[in-house]
Amino acid sequence: MTDNTAGPDHITGPTPDNALRDADRAAAGGPMLAADGTPLKKSLARALRRQKLRALGLIAPLLIFVLITFVIPIGDMLLRSIKNDIVADTLPRTVQSLSDWDAEAQDLPGEDVWTDFYIDMWFAAERKEHTRLGTRLNYELTGVSSLFRKTGRRVDRFDTDIYTDQFIALDPGWEEPQTWAAMLGDGPASDVLPLTAGAWEDWKAFNVEEGDKVLEEDVPDLMYTALYHELSQGADVSGLSDRLAAAGEAVGGFETVSLREQFADADEDWLDPEVWQIIQLYSPRVTPGYFANAADMQVTPDGVEARPENQRIxxxxxxxxxxxxxxxxxxxxxxxxxxxxxxxxxxxxxxxxxxxxxxxxxxxxxxxxxxxxxxxxxxxxxxxxxxxxxxxxxxxxxxxxxxxxxxxxxxxxxxxxxxxxxxxxxxxxxxxxxxxxxxxxxxxxxxxxxxxxxxxxxxxxxxxxxxxxxxxxxxxxxxxxxxxxxxxxxxxxxxxxxxxxxxxxxxxxxxxxxxxxxxxxxxxxxxxxxxxxxxxxx
The missing domain is CATH 1.10.3720.10 (MetI-like)
Known part of the structure; x- marks a missing residue:
């Protein structure tokens, strides 16, 4: 319809020109309103958001399928190129004590490292994890895999029962797991004897994994070995308990066994400093070793070096x-x-x-x-x-x-x-x-x-x-x-x-x-x- 008073070219009703005029008037006097009374800009944004959500809902199943079956597996696989958790998870005590060892000195680690390694290897052998660790390190040094397998079969037969016998002879109460549980609970003894307390916690966790009750199992030799090591190093146990105080005074006269010789009897390659260098080099949880090998290089104590000519493939x-x-x-x-x-x-x-x-x-x-x-x-x-x-x-x-x-x-x-x-x-x-x-x-x-x-x-x-x-x-x-x-x-x-x-x-x-x-x-x-x-x- 037309408006004669406004001229023949002016048409009343919903035309594009009239909509533009309404928009101009609204801009001058206030926001344009939709049919429901809400601001037009807000209404358009809401409609656009609904369209996007509807489109996302349509492609969501395919997107989730691609993410689960393609992106995540590939991302996890690529992450393995730098991931190196197995050494730190299997030998946590050894990794920590080896951090202070000077690999360039070519000397074997001290007694602290051998004790930590004995405890870690004992648990690794019980959990059947030592073979995986040996396989990992064998990529870097040939022969380490058989070294770990052979030692894992013998670590629970080391002559460390000599400490067990002497502690029990000193006080028969040491044979009871209740004694250890009471001593290494939430008390000051755990702070004074961290190695022993950590071994006890791992022992409890291992029994839970196996479905056994820790208070019904025989205390393993490694507990007595850890306790002897800390007491012989001068741990101050005075005032904790009479049993611990008596043990602290008596350990100076105990007959001892060298864990280094025990490992050497299992395999003489443990006396090779290069084995310990490899463990130290690959103890971090993130390693450049895989990329170094992929680029025909290798990680050494002196840094990343090129491999020999005949090994570059x-x-x-x-x-x-x-x-x-x-x-x-x-x-x-x-x-x-x-x-x-x-x-x-x-x-x-x-x-x-x-x-x-x-x-x-x-x-x-x-x-x-x-x-x-x-x-x-x-x-x-x-x-x-x-x-x-x-x-x-x-x-x-x-x-x-x-x-x-x-x-x-x-x-x-x-x-x-x-x-x-x-x-x-x-x-x-x-x-x-x-x-x-x-x-x-x-x-x-x-x-x-x-x-x-x-x-x-x-x-x-x-x-x-x-x-x-x-x-x-x-x-x-x-x-x-x-x-x-x-x-x-x-x-x-x-x-x-x-x-x-x-x-x-x-x-x-x-x-x-x-x-x-x-x-x-x-x-x-x-x-x-x-x-x-x-x-x-x-």
């Missing part, structure tokens, strides 16, 4: 992985581009038939395809037989095409070729054929029309396929393991070995982290040189 594996991944990507481009061009330019019926052949490898097991190449490329295989039959190769000089880099490149090119063809084909389908006809009508040759008109428009498909193939290639390990031999394996094969065979997950995580950083750096370089915005899938 990971740098060579990283270089080989990058080189062969680039070779595979390049061969996929060379072989896939003509196929993608044919698929995009042939009649639909013929193109569909060829597309079935391209997709056919996806319907065959990866192991079957890889094993087929192993049969074809071996010296007595199909390809060598054909070359010998044609007279191109002598029968006694057959080509070695398997268990090397060539075999890996051939097999992986065949496996990854469809991942290059499909992105290029999807982009080439969007290039109008009229562009080439127009270039030719302007005098361009077939090659000029292709190189200056068609090829630049297909580059986004090449970029997408290259990224896809390269990332897949750099992480492959099944095919290189089967056909690669000693010279055609990737760094991913070493990562898989440490995860499944050597169980050195920390080193595997460090290698994986380095590989991830390398891929991200290459991705960044690709973005700077080519531009990730130019990558298209159609």
């Amino acid at each position: 990971y740098g060579m594996l990283f270089q080989r992985t990058l080189f062969m991944s680039l070779m595979i990507t390049g061969s996929c481009i060379l072989l896939g581009y003509p196929v993608a061009w044919l698929l995009a330019n042939l009649p639909m019926r013929t193109a569909n038939l060829l597309m079935i052949l391209v997709l056919l490898p996806f319907w065959t097991s990866l192991l079957v395809r890889t094993s087929a190449w192993k049969v074809m490329l071996q010296q007595q295989g199909v390809i060598n037989d054909v070359l010998v039959w044609l007279g191109l190769v002598a029968d006694d000089a057959r080509l070695t095409m398997i268990n090397n880099q060539f075999g890996t490149i051939v097999a992986m090119t065949h496996i990854l070729l469809p991942f290059m063809i499909l992105p290029m084909y999807s982009v080439m389908q969007t290039i109008p054929p009229s562009y080439l006809r127009a270039a030719k009508s302007l005098g361009a040759t077939n090659w000029t029309a292709f190189w200056r008109v068609y090829f630049p428009q297909s580059v986004p498909g090449i970029g997408a396929g290259s990224i896809l193939v390269f990332i897949l290639a750099i992480g492959y390990y099944i095919t290189p393991e089967i056909v690669g031999g000693n010279t055609g394996t990737f760094i991913s094969n070493r990562i898989a070995y440490h995860i499944s065979s050597s169980l050195n997950w920390g080193l595997a995580a460090a290698l994986g982290s380095i590989l991830l950083v390398v891929v991200l750096v290459l991705y960044w370089a690709y973005d700077k040189i080519v531009g990730i915005d130019n990558v298209k899938l159609g």
Whole structure:
């Protein structure tokens, strides 16, 4: 409806112009109001918030699923590259006492360390944790694993029962666990005898784990050993109890046993300072040791140093992985581009038939395809037989095409070729054929029309396929393991070995982290040189 008094161009009612006029009037006299009387700005913000919450609710199940099954496991795996809790958790007393030991002096630790180590090893052997600790330290020093296993079997048979007999002979009450519980409860004795009190708490916790009652179990020899050690070191127990005071006066005449000799009898390698250096070096809960090993280096008391020349393998594996991944990507481009061009330019019926052949490898097991190449490329295989039959190769000089880099490149090119063809084909389908006809009508040759008109428009498909193939290639390990031999394996094969065979997950995580950083750096370089915005899938 119109308002004659306002002029023929003025229309009353909810028009955009009138809404703007209302907004101007509201801005001059106060905030605009929604239909329910609330300020319009507040109402719009509330509606927008509801939309966001509704969208978040729709994607929340998928987000939680990805977070639980993908992000958290990968994050935990990468965290293992610096995590090193096992030494500090298994040998807490030893780690603390070793912190004051001078590893460069090449002298063995003092008696305090041997006593702490005896108590820690006793509990570790009872909990079956000493083997895991030995395995961890064996990554850094060969032979430590067997050292811990052998000592764990003998630590509860050390001659420390000599202290047990002497304490009981001094006062039969020492044989009763109630005596220890009363003495080492919440009282001053725990402060005066921290080593003994800590061993008692661990003993109680161990009995709880085993489902036993501590007051019904025999007091172990380690308790008497810990008590003797602290009393002989001059712990002031006067005024605590008559029993403790009497023991404190009597320990000076006790017959003693050397824990250092006990460990040496179990295995003489405990007298090697290098073993204690390794325990000290890897006692922190965060360690650079895994990354040092992944970079062909090692942690020493003097810092991080390069490994001997004959022990450097990971740098060579990283270089080989990058080189062969680039070779595979390049061969996929060379072989896939003509196929993608044919698929995009042939009649639909013929193109569909060829597309079935391209997709056919996806319907065959990866192991079957890889094993087929192993049969074809071996010296007595199909390809060598054909070359010998044609007279191109002598029968006694057959080509070695398997268990090397060539075999890996051939097999992986065949496996990854469809991942290059499909992105290029999807982009080439969007290039109008009229562009080439127009270039030719302007005098361009077939090659000029292709190189200056068609090829630049297909580059986004090449970029997408290259990224896809390269990332897949750099992480492959099944095919290189089967056909690669000693010279055609990737760094991913070493990562898989440490995860499944050597169980050195920390080193595997460090290698994986380095590989991830390398891929991200290459991705960044690709973005700077080519531009990730130019990558298209159609």
